[in-house]
Every structure is written in structure tokens, then in C-alpha cells.
Amino acid sequence: MKRMSIKSLKEAGFICTDGSKATEQWVKKCSDLNFEVYERHANVMQEIDFADYTEKNIRDYVSGYYNSLEDLREQYGDDSNMVIAEIISEQTLDDSIEWERMGQKLI
Numbered sequence: 001m002k003r004m005s006i007k008s009l010k011e012a013g014f015i016c017t018d019g020s021k022a023t024e025q026w027v028k029k030c031s032d033l034n035f036e037v038y039e040r041h042a043n044v045m046q047e048i049d050f051a052d053y054t055e056k057n058i059r060d061y062v063s064g065y066y067n068s069l070e071d072l073r074e075q076y077g078d079d080s081n082m083v084i085a086e087i088i089s090e091q092t093l094d095d096s097i098e099w100e101r102m103g104q105k106l107i
Contacts, residue, residue: 003043014038017086025089027082035085039093046093048085061087 004026009016014026014036024040033050050058059069065087066072073080 001043001045003040004038009038015082017082023090025086027086029082032081035082037085037089039089042093044093046089048088050081050084053088058084058088061091064091 004012006016009026012028014028016025017027018025022041026038026040028036028038030036030047035048037046037048038044039046053061055069062069062072062084066075072083076083
């Protein structure tokens with residue numbers, strides 16, 4: 001996949017949710033419960049569909065960043081699901097990269 005330019009991300013409807021050079025994450029809302037998350041540092045696009053996660057899964061993901069899911073929702077209101085999608089993406093992408101690294105070391 002060719003790295004997407006900032007211009008093309010904006011034109012496609014993505015919003016920068018983390019502009020740090022380490023991650024540079026962009027999120028696009030496809031529906032209230034479906035998001036695309038693009039991580040420029042890894043050049044990876046992930047679809048986050050809330051139907052794939054239980055409430056417990058979501059609470060577990062959020063717990064690494066916020067005191068509770070309720071705290072996150074209070075802080076971000078209507079944008080809460082976008083923030084949750086970013087959090088899920090960060091953690092699942094990190095896991096995927098780690099598994100890939102481990103696989104490369106074993107080969």
C-alpha cells in the first residue's frame with residue numbers, strides 16, 4: 001500500500017486524531033459504529049467495526065487510557081466512538097506488529 005498523503009487523507013474524509021510523528025493516526029467515520037483508522041507511521045489501514053467487540057472488550061481497551069468508558073464518553077461526547085476506534089487500532093496494530101517481529105525472529 002502506498003503511503004497516503006495528508007492531502008488525500010483529508011479529501012477522503014479522514015480526521016487527524018494524533019499528529020505525533022510516532023503514530024500520526026487518522027480516523028474516518030463510516031457509520032456510528034464503523035471506522036477506518038490509518039496509521040501513517042506503519043502505513044496500515046484498519047477497519048474497526050464495533051460489532052466485532054463486546055462491551056467488555058471495549059472497556060478493557062479503554063482502561064489503558066482512561067479511568068472508565070464513562071469518563072471517556074463524558075470527555076468526548078459524540079466523538080467517543082471515534083476515540084475508541086483509535087484506541088482499539090493502536091492496541092491491535094501494536095499486537096500485530098509484535099507478532100510479525102516475533103515471526104521474523106523465529107524464521
